[in-house]
Amino acid sequence: MNNKYFWGSGSPNGFFSCTDFNKNYDGGYTYILKGGPGTGKSSLMKSVAEFMEENDISCDRYFCSSDPDSLDAVVFPSLRVKILDGTSPHIADPIYPGAADEIINLGECWNTDFLNMNKEKIIEITDRNREYHEKSKRFNASAFSLYDDGEKICQYCLDKEKIRRYASRAATKRIKRLSSKIGREDKRLIEAISPQGFLFMKDTILENCNEIILLKDDFGAASSVFLEEIRNYALASGYDIIVSPSVKGDKSIRHIIIKELSIGFISEDIFMKPDIIPSRIIYLSRFYDSEKLKNHKVRLRFLKNASKELMDEAVSALKQAKKIHDELENLYIEAMNFDMLNDIAENLKNRIWKSEWFTE
Numbered sequence: 001m002n003n004k005y006f007w008g009s010g011s012p013n014g015f016f017s018c019t020d021f022n023k024n025y026d027g028g029y030t031y032i033l034k035g036g037p038g039t040g041k042s043s044l045m046k047s048v049a050e051f052m053e054e055n056d057i058s059c060d061r062y063f064c065s066s067d068p069d070s071l072d073a074v075v076f077p078s079l080r081v082k083i084l085d086g087t088s089p090h091i092a093d094p095i096y097p098g099a100a101d102e103i104i105n106l107g108e109c110w111n112t113d114f115l116n117m118n119k120e121k122i123i124e125i126t127d128r129n130r131e132y133h134e135k136s137k138r139f140n141a142s143a144f145s146l147y148d149d150g151e152k153i154c155q156y157c158l159d160k161e162k163i164r165r166y167a168s169r170a171a172t173k174r175i176k177r178l179s180s181k182i183g184r185e186d187k188r189l190i191e192a193i194s195p196q197g198f199l200f201m202k203d204t205i206l207e208n209c210n211e212i213i214l215l216k217d218d219f220g221a222a223s224s225v226f227l228e229e230i231r232n233y234a235l236a237s238g239y240d241i242i243v244s245p246s247v248k249g250d251k252s253i254r255h256i257i258i259k260e261l262s263i264g265f266i267s268e269d270i271f272m273k274p275d276i277i278p279s280r281i282i283y284l285s286r287f288y289d290s291e292k293l294k295n296h297k298v299r300l301r302f303l304k305n306a307s308k309e310l311m312d313e314a315v316s317a318l319k320q321a322k323k324i325h326d327e328l329e330n331l332y333i334e335a336m337n338f339d340m341l342n343d344i345a346e347n348l349k350n351r352i353w354k355s356e357w358f359t360e
């Protein structure tokens with residue numbers, strides 16, 4: 001089974017990631033790619049991933065939110081091997097150098113004389129790219145600030161006990177107790193803010209879920225409570241789950257996948273409208289006090305429209321950053337010796353295939 005995720009996303013505080021590949025040593029091996037933009041990091045990972053899949057080895061792909069066509073990481077769970085893009089904004093370095101991880105320097109493949117000749121241009125383009133990312137961050141923070149105001153109003157109007165009871169019934173209906181053990185929770189980003197707007201990893205849901213339950217909730221106050229109940233019940237029942245948190249970087253939950261039961265719970269709000277046909281839609285507006293909401297109707301409408309406009313500006317800035325980044329990539333591509341890069345890729349495939357970390 002091959003899954004697709006995002007390593008991270010833009011957020012009110014800059015780059016947000018819920019996955020730290022090097023945090024917990026799993027007995028495997030990690031290859032960390034270093035090199036500038038356009039030096040073939042994504043192409044190398046794609047080549048290795050395709051080779052492994054041709055040999056029936058499953059691969060989890062982690063895509064770049066700033067350039068959704070590019071890979072940030074590939075993970076081969078059965079081999080306990082990872083290949084990571086170790087450059088900004090998700091900087092990674094070896095923790096156990098040579099023993100459990102190592103750097104692969106793709107800078108060895110470029111013409112440094114050519115890059116030195118274009119030094120001023122590279123610096124100017126890099127600085128412009130950074131400026132647009134900072135601009136996107138500011139609009140992102142403003143958009144989520146208004147979103148948070150709307151969420152607080154909705155929390156005030158929410159009948160929390162009613163939705164908890166409803167979520168508990170939904171959990172007991174679909175999640176049968178497996179054992180007395182506690183399930184494991186893995187955090188993975190299934191959505192991200194990109195130059196194309198909010199993107200949702202539809203294929204991962206379809207790959208793992210026969211039943212898809214869509215929760216409609218403009219500001220996420222009710223869906224967060226519902227999903228927290230589902231999460232706790234599933235873990236207590238012994239099921240391993242995948243949780244996709246909010247890109248805000250807070251503790252709220254956006255989506256849950258229970259692979260063993262082939263069930264997915266996904267959220268829709270004012271920003272994210274997943275392009276997917278669900279098995280069932282639950283409109284969570286019925287769990288709010290309608291009289292209380294009426295008193296905030298005008299304010300909520302303003303917050304909804306204004307936050308969406310600000311998020312559009314954040315996305316627009318990311319589009320500009322992507323265009324500038326493409327200019328930078330073209331310079332590095334011109335400086336690259338791709339025959340050397342192909343040799344590195346082939347050597348890496350052989351090393352992984354023959355490595356001691358392979359587990360039958």
